[in-house]
Amino acid sequence: MPLTGSFRTVSVLFLVHLMVLVVFTLQTAEARRLAAVNTTTSAFFVFGDSTVDSGNNNYIPTISRSNFSPYGKDLPDHIATGRFTNGKLVTDFLSSYAGIKDMIPPYLDPTLTVEDLKTGVCFASAGTGFDPLTAQINEVIPIQKQLKYFKEYKSRMEVEIGKEKTRRLISSAFFLISAGTNDFMVNYYGPTKIRSKTYNISGYQEFLLQQGQQLIQGLLGLGARKIGFVGLPPIGCVPAVITLNSDNALTHRGCIQRLSAVARRYNTLLQIKLAAIQKQIPAATIVYVDIFNPIDRMVRNPQQFGNNLRPIEIWCSD
Numbered sequence: 001m002p003l004t005g006s007f008r009t010v011s012v013l014f015l016v017h018l019m020v021l022v023v024f025t026l027q028t029a030e031a032r033r034l035a036a037v038n039t040t041t042s043a044f045f046v047f048g049d050s051t052v053d054s055g056n057n058n059y060i061p062t063i064s065r066s067n068f069s070p071y072g073k074d075l076p077d078h079i080a081t082g083r084f085t086n087g088k089l090v091t092d093f094l095s096s097y098a099g100i101k102d103m104i105p106p107y108l109d110p111t112l113t114v115e116d117l118k119t120g121v122c123f124a125s126a127g128t129g130f131d132p133l134t135a136q137i138n139e140v141i142p143i144q145k146q147l148k149y150f151k152e153y154k155s156r157m158e159v160e161i162g163k164e165k166t167r168r169l170i171s172s173a174f175f176l177i178s179a180g181t182n183d184f185m186v187n188y189y190g191p192t193k194i195r196s197k198t199y200n201i202s203g204y205q206e207f208l209l210q211q212g213q214q215l216i217q218g219l220l221g222l223g224a225r226k227i228g229f230v231g232l233p234p235i236g237c238v239p240a241v242i243t244l245n246s247d248n249a250l251t252h253r254g255c256i257q258r259l260s261a262v263a264r265r266y267n268t269l270l271q272i273k274l275a276a277i278q279k280q281i282p283a284a285t286i287v288y289v290d291i292f293n294p295i296d297r298m299v300r301n302p303q304q305f306g307n308n309l310r311p312i313e314i315w316c317s318d
C-alpha cells in the first residue's frame with residue numbers, strides 16, 4: 001500500500017506474547033526519526049498487550065503474568081518485573097533512545113510518584129486485545145479500560161501540576177498502541193473460537209479496527225498529538241501457533257502462512273484507516289509501526305541476525 005504525505009511508517013521489532021526471546025534493532029533512519037521526536041517529547045504513554053505491558057498484570061487477579069524467573073533474568077538485578085521478556089521491552093528501549101527514562105513503569109504500581117507520572121506510564125495488560133471479549137477470556141484489562149485509566153491519569157495530573165501544564169505534557173507526549181495478536185490467537189482462532197461463530201474474518205478485522213480507531217479518537221480527544229500504532233506480526237510464525245496447527249509439531253515447524261496472511265491483510269487495512277484519521281486531524285502525527293516485515297525477515301534469514309539464536313527461538317523459517 002503506497003503511503004504519502006505526512007503519514008509515516010516506523011519499523012520496530014516486537015515481542016509476541018510469551019516469547020522469551022528479545023530481539024530489538026533500530027535502523028539508522030528510524031533512530032534519526034526518533035531523534036527528531038527526542039527534542040520535543042518528554043513523556044511516553046503505552047497501551048496494549050504483553051508486547052508492551054511493563055507489569056500492570058501484577059496488580060490484577062489473572063494468571064496472565066510473568067513476574068517469575070526466567071523473566072527479567074538479563075536485567076541488572078535479574079528481577080522479574082512483570083514484563084514478558086528477559087530484559088527490557090521495546091517501549092523501554094524507545095523511551096531510553098528518546099532520552100525520557102530508562103523503563104516505563106506500570107500505571108497500577110501504587111508507589112509511583114508525580115515525577116514518575118510526569119514522564120509517562122504504561123497502561124498495557126498482557127493477554128488483552130481490541131476486542132473486549134479477549135480481555136474477558138484472559139481476565140485482564142480491556143483496551144477500553146486502559147483509555148479510562150488514562151483519563152483518570154489526566155485528572156490526577158491536573159490536580160498535581162495544573163491544567164495548562166497537563167495539557168502541554170499530553171500534547172507533546174508520544175503514545176504507542178500495540179495489540180491485536182491475542183484477538184486472533186486467543187479469541188477468533190483460539191480454543192473456543194467464539195468470535196468466529198458471529199464474524200467472518202474480514203468482519204472481525206473490521207470490528208478490531210473500529211475498536212482501534214475508537215482508542216485513537218479517545219486519545220486525540222484527551223489531547224494526544226503523537227500516536228504510533230503497531231501492526232500485527234506474522235501471527236502464523238508464533239511458536240505456540242505452529243505447535244497447535246502443525247501436523248507434526250516436533251518436525252514440521254514452518255510458519256502457518258494462512259494465518260500470517262490474515263495479519264498482512266489486517267495491516268493493510270490498518271494503514272488505510274490510520275491514513276484516513278491522519279487526514280482528518282492534520283495537527284496530529286499518527287504513525288504506523290511495522291513489525292511484520294522485520295520479523296518476517298528474521299524468520300526467513302535467521303543467520304543474518306546472529307547464529308547464536310537457536311532455531312526454535314527464531315520461530316523456524318518455512
Ligand SMILES: *[C@@H]1O[C@H](CO)[C@@H](O)[C@H](O)[C@H]1NC(C)=O
Pocket residue numbers: 031034035038096097098099
Ligand atoms: C535523546 O536525548 C538524550 C538527552 O536528552 C540523549 O542522551 C539521547 O542519546 C538522545 N537520543 C537520540 C536517539 O538522539
Ligand SMILES: *[C@@H]1O[C@H](CO)[C@@H](O)[C@H](O)[C@H]1NC(C)=O
Pocket residue numbers: 200201202203
Ligand atoms: C463477511 O460478513 C459480512 C457481513 O458482516 C459480509 O458483508 C461479507 O460479504 C462477508 N464476507 C465473506 C467473504 O463472506
